[in-house]
Each structure stands twice: as structure tokens, then as C-alpha cells.
Amino acid sequence: MKNFSLNGKSIGLYIKKSKRYTENASIQKICGKDYLYGKTSKLEDSLCEIEGEWAKIIKKICNSEKLPSNENEKKLLYAFFTISESRTLYIAEQIEKDFNDVLKNDVKYARYLKLNQYEAINMDDTKIKLNIPNLIPILCAAKLVESIYDELALVLVVNKTNVSYILSDYPITKYNPYLLDTANGYGWKQKGILAFAPISPNCMLALIDEKSYKLRSLWSKKVVIKNKATILELNKLMALQADKFLLFDNKVSKDYIELITSEKLKDSITDTSKLCITHFHAKSVKNKITLPFLKQRHKR
16 A cells, blocks of 8 residues: 555545545555454464565566566465455455354254254344454465466556556455356456456556466566556456455545446345355456457457
8 A cells, every 4th residue: 555655654545335535544544453363463473474575576566667587476476466365354254244144044944944942043143253254265365376376377567657556445356357247256266367456556466367368468477558548447447346445546536536436336146045045255346347458369
């Protein structure tokens, strides 16, 4: 977030639900929650350690507009994608919701089978609370790096317009034009997967399935965008994926934020409320986003 700040202390903030725009919001006071990673500092200390490594690599990328050639540094950037996604407050809340949905469905099914010992359970007063809801996703995310390292190309998307990239409280945005009309959610191992991570107003990291898309200048692993319309599409994608907040450098206007948030999220969620089924679902953007620097290799 400091890379998007003009003074290193504050950043532009837009609250999606209330449509409130703030030009200067304290970086220290947003997008956080007490004890998100447990009441001990063990997990948070581990994350702080890897954050330090990410910060050094990202600083070099932003200054040089080049990806690292060192393999270990590149793998750390893949971990930046997977871990940054899994550690969010949104994922924590979703994990707890899924656990509680499983519990409610188990009780619903038990009552359907007329198991009397479940009749006395008041589901309104019963709730599972996890000490570290993100723990399993973070551990899985760390192990996933080796699996996607040879499958997804790491690309730097450089913004040469005078319109900045935006960030959100959901820092990693996955998208899949190849399976836009079919898949319920977007997974890291899906054919056609794309992932985007803005790291400054003019630099964005991307992971791209090379087998599904042709990319300009793929050999250099760098795409330069000079068209404001393309930046608008990427920013619209970030805004659609965002959970509660949009974040941006202090120069981005309220009118521009309202423009990129004017479209409503399309997401395919199966209604299982009348069944004894828990639908585990990752938030996925189903809106049509135009990305002219990518060309699909094969039609589905």
C-alpha cells in the first residue's frame, strides 16, 4: 500500500457498500483485524519475515521495471500471489462461514433422519469460531508454489498512461476468460487461469497460463500498456473482485472510482439452501473484461 501513497502514510480509500470516498486514509488503520492470525505471534512473525523478502524484490521491480532473473526470487513472487490471496480477511470470514454451513447442514440432515439427540440443538446459538481461520489456506498456498511455477508464466504489466492502477482489500484478482461461462470458481490449477497483483500505480504482476493464451512480448515477460482503455478494464476487474475497499494513490479522483465501480459483479453461485449441501465457492468475476494484450490460443 505504501507504493500507492504519495507520502508513505496515507492512501486513497473507497468503501464499496457506502460509496464513501476518502482522499487520505491512514495506511495503518485500514484492511486489518486484531488477532486475524491468532493470539500468539508465531504465524504473524513468519508472514512478516517473508513480507520483508517480498518488499525488497518488489522495490527492485518498481525501480527497474524488470522481473528478477534469480529463480529463488521468482518463486518468492509466486508465493506472493498464493499467500497474499489466502491471508485476507475475506478468506478468513469465508472459511468460518463454510465451517458453520457444514455444521448446520449436518444437523439438518440428522433431523431429516430423525436422530432425536439433534432436536435440542439451537442453531441460532451455535457457531464455530476458529482461532486462526486462515491457517489451512496459508499452508496450502505455500505448498502450491512448486505446482504452479512451471505452469504459469510470471509477467510484468507496465502502465505507461497517466491513469494509475488501483488496489483493493482483495490484493490478488483471478480471472478466466477461457472458462468464463462454465466454471463456478477460479482455481490456480484451472486451464486458462489468469492472476493479477498491482504492486504500484504503474506496475502490476501477472501469472498467465501460456498454454491457453498468446501474449505480446512473451519472451521478455513484460507487457507495456499505453492505452487508457486497457488500464480501465484492468482497474474495473480489480474493483469487481474487491471485497469492501478500493485503495489507490491520492491523486485518483472520485469520478474515476465511481466509473470503475459502476458495473455490478456477475458471479455464478449455486443455490443449495434447500439441500443438505455446503457449496465451497471462491468469489469469481464473471463479467466480460477486455484484455487486448492477450489472445486465446484455442476456443473452448
